[in-house]
Amino acid sequence: MQLKFGSFPVVVASSADMAKLFLKTYDHIFASRPQLAAGKYTTYNYSNITWAPYGPYWRQGRKIYLAELFSSKRLESYEYIRVEEMRAFMSRLFSLSGKPVVLKEHLSRVTLSVISRIVLGKKYFSESKSERSIVTLEEFQEMLDELFLLNGVFNIGDWIPWLRFLDLQGYERRMKALKKRFDRFHDHVLDEHKAKRKAVKDFVAKDMVDLLLELGDNPDLEVKLTCDSVKGFLQDLIAGGTDTSATTVEWAMSELLKQPKLIDKATEELDRVIGKNRWVSEKDIPQLPYINAIMKETMRKHPVAVLLAPHLALEDCQVSGYDIRKGTLVFINTWSIGSDQSVWDAPKEFRPERFLGKAGKDIDVKGQCFKLLPFGSGRRMCPGYSLGLKMISASLANLLHGFNWKLGGTNQTPEDLDMEELYGLATIRKFPLVAVMEPRLPVHLYHQF
Ligand code: HEM
Numbered sequence: 044m045q046l047k048f049g050s051f052p053v054v055v056a057s058s059a060d061m062a063k064l065f066l067k068t069y070d071h072i073f074a075s076r077p078q079l080a081a082g083k084y085t086t087y088n089y090s091n092i093t094w095a096p097y098g099p100y101w102r103q104g105r106k107i108y109l110a111e112l113f114s115s116k117r118l119e120s121y122e123y124i125r126v127e128e129m130r131a132f133m134s135r136l137f138s139l140s141g142k143p144v145v146l147k148e149h150l151s152r153v154t155l156s157v158i159s160r161i162v163l164g165k166k167y168f169s170e171s172k173s174e175r176s177i178v179t180l181e182e183f184q185e186m187l188d189e190l191f192l193l194n195g196v197f198n199i200g201d202w203i204p205w206l207r208f209l210d211l212q213g214y215e216r217r218m219k220a221l222k223k224r225f226d227r228f229h230d231h232v233l234d235e236h237k238a239k240r241k242a243v244k245d246f247v248a249k250d251m252v253d254l255l256l257e258l259g260d261n262p263d264l265e266v267k268l269t270c271d272s273v274k275g276f277l278q279d280l281i282a283g284g285t286d287t288s289a290t291t292v293e294w295a296m297s298e299l300l301k302q303p304k305l306i307d308k309a310t311e312e313l314d315r316v317i318g319k320n321r322w323v324s325e326k327d328i329p330q331l332p333y334i335n336a337i338m339k340e341t342m343r344k345h346p347v348a349v350l351l352a353p354h355l356a357l358e359d360c361q362v363s364g365y366d367i368r369k370g371t372l373v374f375i376n377t378w379s380i381g382s383d384q385s386v387w388d389a390p391k392e393f394r395p396e397r398f399l400g401k402a403g404k405d406i407d408v409k410g411q412c413f414k415l416l417p418f419g420s421g422r423r424m425c426p427g428y429s430l431g432l433k434m435i436s437a438s439l440a441n442l443l444h445g446f447n448w449k450l451g452g453t454n455q456t457p458e459d460l461d462m463e464e465l466y467g468l469a470t471i472r473k474f475p476l477v478a479v480m481e482p483r484l485p486v487h488l489y490h491q492f
Pocket residue numbers: 092093094105279280281283284285287288291347348351352353417418419420422423424425426427428430431432435
């Protein structure tokens with residue numbers, strides 16, 4: 044489908060075959076990004092990886108992400124952080140047993156805590172009134188929500204450049220204000236890390252900020268990493284990993300609460316494979332096919348980044364007989380692909396079983412199967428997908444293992460549960476899920492951290 048956004052031609056690919064052409068066959072042509080106001084103001088003039096145009100800076104940044112920050116060895120070394128935060132999460136929910144909770148608030152807190160500790164070395168936000176930090180948890184969450192919102196808005200000035208100076212919707216003003224708040228936060232984090240590096244002899248990098256600062260000193264890098272590069276990368280890492288994972292788990296729990304018999308199947312599997320005397324660990328996940336099937340089905344029906352991130356044509360080309368001009372924006376509509384009746388049987392239904400049979404099990408989410416692309420595919424595919432999958436699977440499995448669930452609204456039945464979506468950079472629930480849980484494991488397990 045070809046559209047026009049102001050002065051820009053836009054193509055939307057809505058089938059698995061077209062997605063494959065754009066993201067595999069012609070990936071090298073569609074691997075850039077448009078220069079939108081969000082990238083300019085909120086990510087240090089395109090100094091992050093998400094908004095960086097295709098070229099040596101982006102290529103080097105991606106190499107750093109994949110080889111240094113997201114290598115399986117590095118991710119394994121941070122497993123203890125994910126375990127500690129998961130236990131603290133289970134314990135917090137235990138203390139709220141029997142009361143209605145807004146699940147997303149708790150999911151966001153645990154993903155933000157994990158990502159902050161992995162990336163920044165500690166949380167840097169205060170979780171209670173007695174602590175003093177540069178920001179409170181609520182302020183930090185609010186900054187991230189604003190970042191997500193502003194990176195997903197339709198900003199008129201991007202598409203009709205001669206109207207930009209009017210900033211009709213006020214988005215650019217908000218972007219500049221947000222940049223100031225993030226800048227203050229990043230300066231504080233970097234100052235602390237730099238001071239530590241100076242003070243300790245034979246300093247060994249512990250977190251991703253340390254690693255990035257070390258790389259900043261490396262004279263052999265093809266493109267020098269500046270202070271803005273490090274801040275841009277931090278923005279990517281903190282924003283990329285939090286709302287995406289929390290939103291996916293909230294959708295999964297919503298679908299399950301709509302069909303409680305699916306929860307029975309999941310807990311049957313958990314009781315059989317894990318037993319009732321311990322929590323689920325990351326290495327158990329491959330032995331839990333039903334939990335894996337729930338994750339895939341959630342990503343099919345509720346892909347967080349419905350249109351992926353915009354791709355930009357670097358040169359004129361022809362795709363499947365259509366002429367596409369240099370500078371055309373390409374969106375891959377993963378929601379349409381996931382709802383395509385010619386590819387999926389009864390696509391409107393949430394049916395994890397479709398991923399259990401031989402053919403279903405082989406469908407992966409890692410960019411090889413073009414009918415399921417929650418993380419995209421090809422050169423611009425999400426570099427943080429393995430961390431995202433680890434966080435989603437461990438949260439989902441432990442939520443189901445640790446608690447019995449029911450809906451939290453007064454007399455709310457599964458049929459009443461509204462599944463309306465709110466479109467943005469991440470497609471979230473219009474009405475946050477409210478649920479009530481009761482523990483289902485021995486009490487001492489909830490105090491193990
Ligand atoms: C459920 C979890 C996640 C989902 C669904 C997700 C999804 C995506 C999608 C759809 C893209 C765009 C792909 C494209 O343009 O074709 C993307 C890009 C990206 N993601 Fe993720 N992501 C997740 C977790 C993470 C995590 C944990 C991080 C880092 C900590 C991360 C960092 C990034 C970055 C830096 C990019 C830009 C890549 C580039 O432009 O080269 N994401 N992600």
